[in-house]
Amino acid sequence: xxxxxxxxxxxxxxxxxxxxxxxxxxxxxxxxxxxxxxxxxxxxxxxxxxxxxxxxxxxxxxxxxxxxxxxxxxxxxxxxxxxxxxxxxxxxxxxxxxxxxxxxxxxxxxxxxxxxxxxxxxxxxxxxxxxxxxxxxxxxxxxxxxxxxxxxxxxxxxxxxxxxxxxxxxxxxxxxxxxxxxxxxxxxxxxxxxxxxxxxxxxxxxxxxxxxxxxxxxxxxxxxxxxxxxxxxxxxxxxxxxxxxxxxxxxxxxxxxxxxxxxxxxxxxxxxxxxxxxxxxxxxxxxxxxxxxxxxxxxxxxxxxxxxxxxxxxxxxxxxxxxxxxxxxxxxxxxxxxxxxxxxxxxxxxxxxxxxxxxxxxxxxxxxxxxxxxxxxxxxxxxxxxxxxxxxxxxxxxxxxxxxxxxxxxxxxxx
Amino acid sequence: xxxxxxxxxxxxxxxxxxxxxxxxxxxxxxxxxxxxxxxxxxxxxxxxxxxxxxxxxxxxxxxxxxxxxxxxxxxxxxxxxxxxxxxxxxxxxxxxxxxxxxxxxxxxxxxxxxxxxxxxxxxxxxxxxxxxxxxxxxxxxxxxxxxxxxxxxxxxxxxxxxxxxxxxxxxxxxxxxxxxxxxxxxxxxxxxxxxxxxxxxxxxxxxxxxxxxxxxxxxxxxxxxxxxxxxxxxxxxxxxxxxxxxxxxxxxxxxxxxxxxxxxxxxxxxxxxxxxxxxxxxxxxxxxxxxxxxxxxxxxxxxxxxxxxxxxxxxxxxxxxxxxxxxxxxxxxxxxxxxxxxxxxxxxxxxxxxxxxxxxxxxxxxxxxxxxxxxxxxxxxxxxxxxxxxxxxxxxxxxxxxxxxxxxxxxxxxxxxxxxxxxxxxxxxxxxxxxxxxxxxxxxxxxxxxxxxxxxxxxxxxxxxxxxxxxxxxxxxxxx
Numbered sequence: 001x002x003x004x005x006x007x008x009x010x011x012x013x014x015x016x017x018x019x020x021x022x023x024x025x026x027x028x029x030x031x032x033x034x035x036x037x038x039x040x041x042x043x044x045x046x047x048x049x050x051x052x053x054x055x056x057x058x059x060x061x062x063x064x065x066x067x068x069x070x071x072x073x074x075x076x077x078x079x080x081x082x083x084x085x086x087x088x089x090x091x092x093x094x095x096x097x098x099x100x101x102x103x104x105x106x107x108x109x110x111x112x113x114x115x116x117x118x119x120x121x122x123x124x125x126x127x128x129x130x131x132x133x134x135x136x137x138x139x140x141x142x143x144x145x146x147x148x149x150x151x152x153x154x155x156x157x158x159x160x161x162x163x164x165x166x167x168x169x170x171x172x173x174x175x176x177x178x179x180x181x182x183x184x185x186x187x188x189x190x191x192x193x194x195x196x197x198x199x200x201x202x203x204x205x206x207x208x209x210x211x212x213x214x215x216x217x218x219x220x221x222x223x224x225x226x227x228x229x230x231x232x233x234x235x236x237x238x239x240x241x242x243x244x245x246x247x248x249x250x251x252x253x254x255x256x257x258x259x260x261x262x263x264x265x266x267x268x269x270x271x272x273x274x275x276x277x278x279x280x281x282x283x284x285x286x287x288x289x290x291x292x293x294x295x296x297x298x299x300x301x302x303x304x305x306x307x308x309x310x311x312x313x314x315x316x317x318x319x320x321x322x323x324x325x326x327x328x329x330x331x332x333x334x335x336x337x338x339x340x341x342x343x344x345x346x347x348x349x350x351x352x353x354x355x356x357x358x359x360x361x362x363x364x365x366x367x368x369x370x371x372x373x374x375x376x377x378x379x380x381x382x383x384x385x386x387x388x389x390x391x392x393x394x395x396x397x398x399x400x401x402x403x404x405x406x407x408x409x410x411x412x413x414x415x
Numbered sequence: 416x417x418x419x420x421x422x423x424x425x426x427x428x429x430x431x432x433x434x435x436x437x438x439x440x441x442x443x444x445x446x447x448x449x450x451x452x453x454x455x456x457x458x459x460x461x462x463x464x465x466x467x468x469x470x471x472x473x474x475x476x477x478x479x480x481x482x483x484x485x486x487x488x489x490x491x492x493x494x495x496x497x498x499x500x501x502x503x504x505x506x507x508x509x510x511x512x513x514x515x516x517x518x519x520x521x522x523x524x525x526x527x528x529x530x531x532x533x534x535x536x537x538x539x540x541x542x543x544x545x546x547x548x549x550x551x552x553x554x555x556x557x558x559x560x561x562x563x564x565x566x567x568x569x570x571x572x573x574x575x576x577x578x579x580x581x582x583x584x585x586x587x588x589x590x591x592x593x594x595x596x597x598x599x600x601x602x603x604x605x606x607x608x609x610x611x612x613x614x615x616x617x618x619x620x621x622x623x624x625x626x627x628x629x630x631x632x633x634x635x636x637x638x639x640x641x642x643x644x645x646x647x648x649x650x651x652x653x654x655x656x657x658x659x660x661x662x663x664x665x666x667x668x669x670x671x672x673x674x675x676x677x678x679x680x681x682x683x684x685x686x687x688x689x690x691x692x693x694x695x696x697x698x699x700x701x702x703x704x705x706x707x708x709x710x711x712x713x714x715x716x717x718x719x720x721x722x723x724x725x726x727x728x729x730x731x732x733x734x735x736x737x738x739x740x741x742x743x744x745x746x747x748x749x750x751x752x753x754x755x756x757x758x759x760x761x762x763x764x765x766x767x768x769x770x771x772x773x774x775x776x777x778x779x780x781x782x783x784x785x786x787x788x789x790x791x792x793x794x795x796x797x798x799x800x801x802x803x804x805x806x807x808x809x810x811x812x813x814x815x816x817x818x819x820x821x822x823x824x825x826x827x828x829x830x831x832x833x834x835x836x837x838x839x840x841x842x843x844x845x846x847x848x849x850x851x852x853x854x855x856x857x858x859x860x861x862x863x864x865x866x867x868x869x870x871x872x873x874x875x876x877x878x879x880x881x882x883x884x885x886x887x888x889x890x891x892x893x894x895x
Contacts, residue, residue, distance in 0.1 A: 044483070318812045333827035336794065344833070346818040351809035351839040359822055362830030 001062075002034055008065035009132060016135050029131035036125035045124065048309040048341045049280045051225070054249050058223060059193045064133055064166045078157055078188045083406055085184075086152040092159065093167035093196070095138065100152075107146040111139040126225055130168045130199050139172040142208075147180035151403065154183065156198075158191040158222065169198045175208035175236075182211045182400055187246065189220035196224045204236040206260065211400055213241045216250055217410055223249040234260030241398055242269040243407065244279045244308075251280040257288060258320075264293040268397045271299070271331075272411070273306035273338075280309035287320040287353075298329040299394050300361075301387050305337035311345070312357070318349040327357035332364055332390060388413045429687055432657035435522045435627050439546070442499035448472065451600055454499050458569045458603075461576065471589045471599035478593045485785045485817065486725045486754030488698060491663060498601045500628040501548040515551055522625070540565055542606045542622045544635055549604045554618065564609040565620055568636055571607035578609055582640055586669040586706045586733070595702040598634045598667040605635035605666070610645035610676070619875055621650035624666075626686070626697065632663040639669070641676035643709065648679040650878055653722070655687045659695045661724060666701045674709030674736070679717070681874050682730075683882050686722035693752025693781070696724025703730035707739035707765075715742040716759065717873045719882045721889040724753060729787065731760035734768035734796075741770040744870040746882075748889045749782030749814070758788035758805075758820075763796035763829070772803040775867050779810035779890055785817040792829045799829040807837040808866055810859075810890070860887040 009030050013023060041050040055062065074089050074096055089097040100108050142148065158167070175181055204210055214226065224247050230238050242252050256265045269281050285294040300308040314325040331340035344357040364386055372382035392413055398404040442453045451472055455465040480491075502516060523543055540554035542565065549567030558565050564575060572579050587595050606622045626633050641647055655662065664686065670678050680703075689696025699722075705714035716730040726749075732741030743759040761770035770790065778784040786805045807816035818835045840862050848858035863886055864871070871879050871886075 321812065331824070333824065336827050338827060339823070339825045341824070342820075342822040342833075344818075344820060344822075344835070346807075346835060346837055347815070348807070348809065348817065348837050349815045350812050351814075352812075353809075354838060356834065356836040357818070358835070359820070359833040360831060361822070361824040363827045 001037070004061070005030065005034060005064055008063060011065045012133055012135065026132050029128040033125050033128040033132060036128070039124050039126065043124070045282065045311070048311070048343075049249070049251060049278060051251070054223060054278070055195060058221070058248060059164050059195060062164055062166045062195060075157065078155055080153060080186070080406070083402060084150050086148070086150055088152065088154045090154065090156050090169065092162050092191075093169050095136070102150040103148055104146070107143045108148075109141040109143065111141065113137060113139060126197055127199065127227070129166070130170055130197050133166070133168040134170045137170040137172065139174065141174040142176060142179040142181055144176040145178045148182065151182035151184055151400075154185050155188060156185060156196070157188045158194060158196075160190055162191050162194055164193055166195045166197065169196070171199075172201045172203070173210075174203045175205060175210060177205045178207045179205075180209040182403065183213070184403065185212070185214045187216045187224070188218055189222050189247075192221040194222050196222060198225065199227045200229065202228065202230045202238070204230065204232045204238060206234045207236060208233075209237045211239045211403075213398070213403055213407065214252065215243045215407070215410065216246045217243060218246045220246055221248045223247065224251070226250070226252045228252075228254045230254065230256040230265070232256065232258050232260060232263040232265065234262060236260065236263045237266075238264075239266045239399060240268070241407070242281060243272070243411070244269060244281065245272045247277070247279070249278050251282065254283045255286075256284070256294070257286045258292040258294070259288050261289055261291050264295075266294070266397070267296040268394050269298040270391055270394050270411075271308040272301050272391070273308060274303040276305045278307045280311070282311040284313045284315065285325065287314070287316045287323040287325065289317075289320055291322045292320060293324045294326070296327040297394055297397060299391055300329075300331040300340055301334065301391065302331060302338035302340060303334045305335065307339040307341070309341045311343040313345040313347065314355055314357070316348040316350050316353055316355065321350050321352040323350065323353040323355065325353070325355040329359045330390075331361035332387065333361060334364065429657060431654035431685065432687060433525065434656035435518055437516070437518050437627070438503040439500050439628050440503050441497050441628070441631075444497055445494040446496070446498060446601065450498055454601060454603060457499065458572070460569070460572055463576075463580065464572055467584070467589070468600050471596050474590055475593070475596045475600055478596055480593050484727055484756045486727065486756055486783060488661070488725055491698075493597075496663065497628070497631040498634070499603055500546045500631045502545060519545060522627075523623070540618055540620050542567065542620075544604055544606075544622060544624045546626060546628050546631060546633065549606070558616075561614050561617065562611040563614060563616055564607065566607055568605045568607040568638060571638075575607075575609070578640065579607070579638070582669070582671055583638055586671060586704045587667050587702055591702065594665040594700045595667055598636060598665050598702070602634045602636040602667065605637040607637075608639040608647060608649065610641045610647045612642045613644045615645065616647040619648050619650055621652065624651070624653040626655035626662060626664065629658055629660065629662075632665065635666045637666070637668040639678055639680070640671045641673065641678050643673045644675040646677045648875060649681070650875065651680070651682045652685070654685055655697055657687050657690070657695065661696060661698055663698050664701065668701070668703040670705035670714055672705065672707050672709065672712035672714050672739075675711045676709065677713040677715075678705065679715045680705070680730070681878055682718040682720075683878055683885065684718065684720045684722050684726070685885060688722045688751070688753050689724040691751050693724070696753070697722065699723035699726045699728065701728040703728060704733065705731065705741070706733045707736050707741060707768075709736045709739075711738045712736050713740040713742075715744070715873070717744040717870065718746070719870070719874070719885065720745065720747040720755060720757060721885050723755075726755040726757055729758050729760055731762070732770065733762045733764065734770065735764045737765040738767045739765055740768070743770075743772045743774070744873045745774045746777070746867045746870045746886065747775070747784060748777045748886060749779070749784045750889055751780040751782060753782045755783070756785040756787055758786045760789040761791070761801060762789075763792040763799045763801070766795070766797050766799070768796055768799045770801045772801070772805070773869055774805040775870055776805070776807040776816055777810070777863060777866070777890070778807070778814040778816050781813045783815045783817075785819060786835075787819045789821040789823070790831055790833070791823045792826050792831065794825040796826055797828045799826065801831045803831075803833040805835045806866070807835075808863070809837065809839050859890065863887075863890060
């Protein structure tokens with residue numbers, strides 16, 4: 001793999017006009033990645049999902065250089081109907097279209113910057129990989145006091161032109177004081193057997209609100225890693241929703257630093273898996289100052305021989321008195337072969353806190369099914385009703401009613 | 416009230432902190448094949464036992480010391496320890512309590528376990544382990560009438576080799592982790608219990624461990640076998656003198672429960688925790704594992720952990736037999752600079768197996784406490800159930816409380832439920848108690864005892880009283 005990496009790296013930087021300093025940083029990252037390789041189960045954070053093995057098994061040899069073919073035609077059929085929205089279209093990891101037509105001019109700034117800054121505090125090798133190979137990174141800044149009138153949808157599309165490729169993407173968002181952004185990540189893959197490595201960095205200033213909805217709904221054979229780093233200032237709110245369903249393997253990771261008083265973070269997630277899919281959500285919420293709040297709810301429905309993993313950690317620093325932290329994960333296992341693993345973790349150094357977590361997994365309640373069948377439903381209807389009710393709980397947590405309805409339709413939950 | 420105050424004053428410091436001045440026989444310092452041969456020789460062990468030890472030592476040499484645990488400790492120089500230390504008077508085994516060195520008798524009397532009296536009173540049979548040897552075992556004759564074997568393990572190796580050979584290392588194999596393997600190579604003494612088929616042990620069996628000599632490690636090994644349909648309740652207590660150095664205690668405890676058998680294992684661990692600045696104290700790195708081998712068997716662990724500078728142990732149950740039950744009740748209290756990383760593992764292999772985990776952690780001062788547990792329901796363990804509850808109580812903002820549960824469910828017909836909370840003693844509760852005339856310290860004691868009640872209830876009566884007191888003492892000075 002080492003030779004391939006070096007060769008692809010040379011090709012990648014050749015096409016970019018980079019300063020000497022940037023090249024050095026990228027080289028440094030590359031060396032780090034070569035040393036560490038893909039994360040494997042020996043690392044505590046990857047204990048339940050051995051990425052190295054998964055890539056070897058599903059993809060084999062990866063190529064890290066994607067040929068720079070100019071504009072792939074944007075396929076408008078992937079666009080969502082029935083919801084007016086701003087768009088960013090990504091094809092095979094390249095930004096093809098940015099469209100903020102619904103917003104006031106001058107309130108949103110898009111900064112193209114190629115300089116490489118390693119701001120991620122997680123020490124896994126994928127951030128090194130991302131640093132070494134991202135070609136262009138964008139920063140989207142929402143100006144002070146501006147609230148986007150329509151949500152922004154980022155279309156992550158891939159097409160059949162790539163195969164066994166590694167795609168690295170990096171986006172920075174800056175929400176200035178009193179601003180608000182609703183962001184939907186919509187994954188739509190036509191390609192097979194690629195590894196997508198996506199890093200987001202959010203900087204939330206005072207009183208700003210971020211709502212991020214990640215929807216991985218469509219069936220595909222790709223392997224994905226999504227990392228969100230969220231820095232929160234005073235009174236800011238972040239809400240993250242993850243629908244984890246379509247890809248062969250998906251690990252969504254959220255690292256949230258609650259730096260300012262009265263800031264709060266909400267993470268809600270649904271695993272709806274079948275076949276031999278393997279998905280994971282890992283969250284780290286760092287309560288670093290007084291009066292901060294976090295809430296997490298993860299529910300899974302697992303069919304066939306699918307596997308879901310939830311690793312959630314609440315960290316409370318000794319200054320962070322009056323913290324309120326809550327975490328709940330529930331899973332329904334529908335098949336003998338399915339598997340649910342959880343590691344809900346609390347690390348607490350302050351005494352005046354309210355922290356709790358709960359985790360439960362098991363089968364569908366036969367008594368409930370019996371109850372429904374005795375009222376005239378057949379087995380499948382009863383089952384569906386129970387599962388929908390189980391998942392609806394999470395969807396109802398979405399605070400934006402437009403998007404709530406959109407996601408309800410996507411999952412096929414009728415009220 | 417006055418009496419109670421006096422009692423508390425008396426117990427204020429670590430009251431077991433004295434050491435006994437007694438002549439010792441020691442193995443040469445360090446760890447090598449010769450030392451292992453020395454231990455085996457002095458215990459007059461058969462060849463197969465020596466081979467067992469040497470095999471473990473070979474394995475040990477290849478193993479690396481683990482370091483994933485939360486409490487870090489300075490490197491231990493395994494060549495700078497004495498692996499065997501015993502009172503000289505034990506070289507020729509005394510045949511009865513009357514022949515026992517009076518100094519030893521005195522020591523146990525001071526610890527509150529008067530061996531002679533205990534022998535006369537009805538109730539609990541005691542095996543007293545002093546450094547590396549078992550010095551006395553009471554009530555043996557009475558137990559033997561029912562076919563129960565309760566003796567030091569070194570004696571069992573000679574007298575009941577067939578049982579020891581069959582079960583030793585069957586739950587904790589030679590090739591287990593670093594400390595367990597070290598124990599297999601150099602273990603010195605401990606208790607051996609065999610309960611024959613269909614016998615309900617008429618009294619509580621107990622072992623009292625005492626570290627006395629300095630610069631030694633204590634490596635005891637306990638093996639309890641409950642044959643079909645039998646029942647036994649076993650207690651374990653431990654203390655050590657106050658010293659500025661850290662001493663290593665790496666024990667192995669193996670339990671085997673056959674069809675319909677039940678073992679109840681209770682520990683009140685009160686090793687010397689070190690002084691207020693965290694100097695000295697015992698490193699308590701213990702491997703405890705029970706195997707529910709037969710159908711309908713049950714193993715229940717209860718522990719009250721108040722001592723040791725560092726506690727690092729996970730009493731576990733392997734639920735192999737169908738319908739078997741595993742239970743774990745724990746109170747862990749850390750104060751000053753103590754650290755604990757404790758919890759349990761419940762491995763469900765058989766059908767219809769059930770497990771229950773109740774863990775209560777209390778941390779005060781500058782201490783750090785971690786609950787780490789594993790619940791693993793394998794794909795064959797249909798219709799299994801687990802319930803876990805772990806609550807932590809924090810006193811002050813200089814201490815830490817952590818919960819790290821690992822939950823693995825591979826069976827769709829099985830249920831796992833886990834909940835954990837972390838909180839502090841609320842002002843309202845304190846206010847209510849104080850309003851009714853209790854001092855702040857008494858109020859805390861009362862609330863903490865209530866917090867721990869679920870676990871304390873599981874202890875046998877005599878132990879429960881002691882444990883309740885211990886809970887109060889361990890938290891002394893943590894209020895305000």
